Amino acid sequence: MSATLQYLVNGLVYSGVIVLASIGLSLVYSIRGFANFAHGDTMTVGAYAALLAFSGTSALLVGGGNATAGGGLAGLLGGPAAFVVALAVGMVVAAIVAIASERLVYSKLDTSAVGLLIASIGVAFVMRAIVQILFGNIQQAYALPRSGPLPGFGALGVAVTARDVVVVVATIALVAALHVLLQYTSLGRQMRATSDNRDLARASGIRTNRIVDATWAIGAGLAGAGGVFLGLSLRLQPLMGFNLLLVVFAAVILGGIGSVYGAMIGGLVIGVIHELVPALSTYGVPINAQYANTVAFLIMVAILLLRPRGIMGEAV
Amino acid sequence: MTNPIRAWYAGLTDAESNVAWSVGVLFVLFVLGVASGVINLSYGLYLLALAGMYVLLSLGLNVHWGYAGLIDFSVAAFWGLGAYGTALVSARDSPLGFTVDPIVGLVVGLALAAAVAVIIGIPTLRLRSDYLAIATLGLAEVIRSVINNQSTWTNGPSGILGLPLFFGTWPILGDVPRGAPTYALDVCLVAVFVGVTYWALRRLHLSPWGRTVRTIRADEDLAEALGKNAFRFKMEAFVVGCVVMALAGVFYAHLQLAITPGALDPTQTFYVWIAVILGGSGSNRGAFFGGLVLVLIVQGTRFLGGVLPSNFPSAAVRLLVIGVLIIAVMYARQEGVLPAQHELITPGTTEGNDE
Amino acid sequence: MSDDAIADGPVTGKPDPVLEVRGLEKAFGGLQVTDDVDLDVERGTITGLIGPNGAGKSTLFNLVSGFYEPDGGTVRVNGTAVTGAEPHAVANAGLVRTFQTPRKLEGMTVREAMLVGPQHQTGESVLSVFTNRGQVVAEERANLERAMETLERFEIARFADTPATELSGGQMKLVELARATMTDPDILLLDEPIAGVNPTLANKLKGFIRDLNDDGITFLVIEHDMDFIMDLADPIVVLDQGSVLVEGDPGSVRTDDRVIDAYLGGPLDE
Numbered sequence: 001m002s003a004t005l006q007y008l009v010n011g012l013v014y015s016g017v018i019v020l021a022s023i024g025l026s027l028v029y030s031i032r033g034f035a036n037f038a039h040g041d042t043m044t045v046g047a048y049a050a051l052l053a054f055s056g057t058s059a060l061l062v063g064g065g066n067a068t069a070g071g072g073l074a075g076l077l078g079g080p081a082a083f084v085v086a087l088a089v090g091m092v093v094a095a096i097v098a099i100a101s102e103r104l105v106y107s108k109l110d111t112s113a114v115g116l117l118i119a120s121i122g123v124a125f126v127m128r129a130i131v132q133i134l135f136g137n138i139q140q141a142y143a144l145p146r147s148g149p150l151p152g153f154g155a156l157g158v159a160v161t162a163r164d165v166v167v168v169v170a171t172i173a174l175v176a177a178l179h180v181l182l183q184y185t186s187l188g189r190q191m192r193a194t195s196d197n198r199d200l201a202r203a204s205g206i207r208t209n210r211i212v213d214a215t216w217a218i219g220a221g222l223a224g225a226g227g228v229f230l231g232l233s234l235r236l237q238p239l240m241g242f243n244l245l246l247v248v249f250a251a252v253i254l255g256g257i258g259s260v261y262g263a264m265i266g267g268l269v270i271g272v273i274h275e276l277v278p279a280l281s282t283y284g285v286p287i288n289a290q291y292a293n294t295v296a297f298l299i300m301v302a303i304l305l306l307r308p309r310g311i312m313g314e315a316v
Numbered sequence: 317m318t319n320p321i322r323a324w325y326a327g328l329t330d331a332e333s334n335v336a337w338s339v340g341v342l343f344v345l346f347v348l349g350v351a352s353g354v355i356n357l358s359y360g361l362y363l364l365a366l367a368g369m370y371v372l373l374s375l376g377l378n379v380h381w382g383y384a385g386l387i388d389f390s391v392a393a394f395w396g397l398g399a400y401g402t403a404l405v406s407a408r409d410s411p412l413g414f415t416v417d418p419i420v421g422l423v424v425g426l427a428l429a430a431a432v433a434v435i436i437g438i439p440t441l442r443l444r445s446d447y448l449a450i451a452t453l454g455l456a457e458v459i460r461s462v463i464n465n466q467s468t469w470t471n472g473p474s475g476i477l478g479l480p481l482f483f484g485t486w487p488i489l490g491d492v493p494r495g496a497p498t499y500a501l502d503v504c505l506v507a508v509f510v511g512v513t514y515w516a517l518r519r520l521h522l523s524p525w526g527r528t529v530r531t532i533r534a535d536e537d538l539a540e541a542l543g544k545n546a547f548r549f550k551m552e553a554f555v556v557g558c559v560v561m562a563l564a565g566v567f568y569a570h571l572q573l574a575i576t577p578g579a580l581d582p583t584q585t586f587y588v589w590i591a592v593i594l595g596g597s598g599s600n601r602g603a604f605f606g607g608l609v610l611v612l613i614v615q616g617t618r619f620l621g622g623v624l625p626s627n628f629p630s631a632a633v634r635l636l637v638i639g640v641l642i643i644a645v646m647y648a649r650q651e652g653v654l655p656a657q658h659e660l661i662t663p664g665t666t667e668g669n670d671e
Numbered sequence: 672m673s674d675d676a677i678a679d680g681p682v683t684g685k686p687d688p689v690l691e692v693r694g695l696e697k698a699f700g701g702l703q704v705t706d707d708v709d710l711d712v713e714r715g716t717i718t719g720l721i722g723p724n725g726a727g728k729s730t731l732f733n734l735v736s737g738f739y740e741p742d743g744g745t746v747r748v749n750g751t752a753v754t755g756a757e758p759h760a761v762a763n764a765g766l767v768r769t770f771q772t773p774r775k776l777e778g779m780t781v782r783e784a785m786l787v788g789p790q791h792q793t794g795e796s797v798l799s800v801f802t803n804r805g806q807v808v809a810e811e812r813a814n815l816e817r818a819m820e821t822l823e824r825f826e827i828a829r830f831a832d833t834p835a836t837e838l839s840g841g842q843m844k845l846v847e848l849a850r851a852t853m854t855d856p857d858i859l860l861l862d863e864p865i866a867g868v869n870p871t872l873a874n875k876l877k878g879f880i881r882d883l884n885d886d887g888i889t890f891l892v893i894e895h896d897m898d899f900i901m902d903l904a905d906p907i908v909v910l911d912q913g914s915v916l917v918e919g920d921p922g923s924v925r926t927d928d929r930v931i932d933a934y935l936g937g938p939l940d941e
Contacts, residue, residue, distance in 0.1 A: 035446045109646055119646040121586055125639025132632035249450045290465045297454035304447050305439050524794030531787045538774040543762030543790050552797050659783050662811040
């Protein structure tokens with residue numbers, strides 16, 4: 001039982017990453033109308049930008065080379081505080097890169113959704129190549145101390161690290177912020193209007209180009225955060241985002257492509273299922289833990305067949 | 317005497333003559349390189365064989381995307397199925413524990429790909445085009461994952477080694493010394509594969525079948541309204557293309573004499589995509605040209621990696637070049653370098669289109 | 672036809688209907704767009720289908736031709752049930768439709784587009800392309816000859832080699848009609864054949880439709896231009912709020928109070 005609970009906890013953490021990535025993918029689809037294959041690599045860009053910022057900031061905060069101490073006030077600031085700065089940098093850089101890709105590539109193309117999809121593969125390759133050239137093809141990690149399981153959760157028989165808590169809490173905070181933005185601000189209303197009908201939105205005075213920029217910024221910013229959290233709970237490597245892309249697509253399609261709230265639920269479900277696959281064998285289902293992705297993809301294909309608009313979309 | 321050639325050249329469009337020139341110049345450079353010893357003869361022949369393989373892959377994807385408009389992101393998987401199909405039945409190290417002649421392996425590889433194509437096609441080919449892209453990429457990953465994890469059938473991540481040369485058991489051809497002579501045989505083999513495939517696909521394309529498939533690509537509703545079973549035609553196009561990709565895989569397995577799951581990396585799929593859209597979707601000549609350019613990019617950046625300092629990130633540069641090329645083609649010339657020009661009417665039916 | 676010039680609701684039980692629709696139902700998101708529609712199209716007629724915007728005319732076309740799946744009811748073509756069948760199966764049964772906006776075939780010439788029409792071509796089979804070359808070529812030659820004759824009949828033979836994307840909307844309408852006849856349909860459903868077509872060409876189209884009707888093709892035509900449809904078609908079926916309001920000859924329909932009310936009292940010729 002506690003093993004299953006542990007998988008569930010892992011699933012929640014993984015879901016945080018998937019949810020953040022799914023929202024962005026779905027958001028861009030709803031406003032821009034194409035499946036963005038560069039979204040995974042946008043996560044990677046965010047993660048690596050944060051890596052760069054983190055080493056810079058912690059060096060600055062701790063005051064040069066004296067970072068090894070790891071204790072005292074400097075250590076506290078050098079760790080969590082620098083990480084918050086790094087997270088922000090990762091989100092902003094991902095957003096800038098995404099807006100640049102819209103301005104330099106997508107908006108210049110006179111093509112169909114399929115043409116944009118293919119172009120996005122080119123954009124993905126360029127992003128990944130630049131990450132590889134700058135950071136090398138090796139695994140890296142944020143230089144934060146890895147703490148053991150938090151004692152408070154021990155009674156439940158599960159191991160929860162501080163990193164896990166950070167990912168889950170930050171995801172909830174970001175999702176809540178997005179909800180407020182979409183529902184209660186003028187930008188959010190304009191985004192929803194543009195998503196429903198771009199021509200109508202433009203005719204009613206909404207500056208849709210600005211909405212498109214905002215969409216890219218928000219979608220990529222969240223993806224960047226997802227990338228940082230992925231790097232935090234695992235490690236960083238140039239393929240990290242791309243390898244996650246299909247799972248993210250599975251989540252988005254489960255929730256209904258183009259639906260932001262669907263993406264949240266789809267991300268949660270797919271993330272938890274993904275991590276529960278190993279638990280299945282303890283219930284007598286003989287399945288290799290390596291098939292976690294496979295299960296997610298098969299769910300995706302099944303949804304495409306049975307309910308192509310997803311669980312949150314209207315049935316056809 | 318020179319009239320046919322001159323007439324052929326005069327009939328070319330600007331783009332075609334440019335392409336003919338660049339292919340010609342490259343070929344001359346290549347021959348000079350080999351003759352002068354700058355390019356090792358074995359390596360040179362190996363490159364030619366690899367070029368043939370990429371041409372096959374491009375021809376296969378061209379059936380999917382160029383003919384039928386299917387966004388298929390499972391190229392690497394079907395290529396891998398061909399390779400694994402033949403490796404499993406012909407390799408010394410096959411976990412199945414028996415070996416047959418590579419000719420049988422060829423048949424097994426193609427049949428395996430055709431069967432899997434049908435199984436994957438049934439759920440996916442009714443999907444909208446962007447969903448098809450995602451679904452095929454996902455199912456390709458499922459195939460890769462199965463090959464990676466079902467070690468008892470496939471040897472898992474370590475792959476299958478000890479494949480025989482394609483002509484290994486043949487009289488005379490089986491006895492040529494390893495190295496340049498066997499690579500020369502490989503070049504001949506792939507030339508036959510490419511020739512037969514090109515001929516067959518051309519005949520298929522310039523026919524009522526090709527025309528119907530093109531109609532479905534342009535407007536599926538219209539094709540259905542005119543009584544064409546779009547799903548059936550898409551399925552046929554999908555299977556034909558997958559079999560051609562598997563043929564490339566069979567050839568590759570007997571060229572490298574080994575196959576590992578790493579070869580099924582989806583990046584390979586996108587390499588083939590750039591070949592097809594660069595060459596011109598729907599045009600076999602374009603796919604042929606795109607395949608040649610692709611080997612130039614892939615092997616060219618490897619070659620640079622060998623010449624330049626060892627810390628030169630050749631894989632990343634290759635990725636960068638291909639990424640920029642994809643964007644550039646979408647930006648500058650969406651129809652590709654050698655776009656389709658033929659009316660899809662069976663040759664010999666009208667004056668003007670018989671060749 | 673009975674002597675009654677106009678009937679309340681549809682006239683059913685005709686002697687030789689090509690198309691029989693019974694109790695057809697379709698709702699979208701709670702809105703009943705097609706509500707218990709009965710309809711007979713008698714062989715050899717040109718039947719007009721009119722009704723105010725939103726009456727459900729296009730939905731009915733889509734249901735009958737297999738593009739929408741009905742929630743209930745039956746559709747028969749030449750006595751064969753095709754309810755819920757895929758569009759190509761409906762076309763194979765003898766019912767072929769055109770679309771409101773002409774479909775342009777990217778990368779195809781006009782004669783190529785025409786050659787898509789003929790049904791069950793031997794060369795549509797992957798195997799036959801290789802094994803039955805002689806027959807494929809012979810059929811292709813015959814089809815091409817027929818395509819050219821058809822294009823000449825429709826006075827558009829000069830466009831045979833023109834890319835379909837370069838034609839004007841009106842010319843494309845002609846090609847659509849010409850191509851549809853290549854399928855040898857028993858009944859042709861035309862969705863606004865003269866929308867966006869200049870008056871001269873519209874008159875020509877009217878003549879072509881009559882000629883084809885004389886050759887034995889039955890027509891069911893949606894058209895908003897009242898003068899055109901009243902002159903061309905008999906009987907006229909009026910659809911309102913998803914069901915058949917009346918059916919009758921053009922003169923009676925034109926002056927029927929219920930029809931005028933359905934069009935919000937406005938004059939029909941508008």
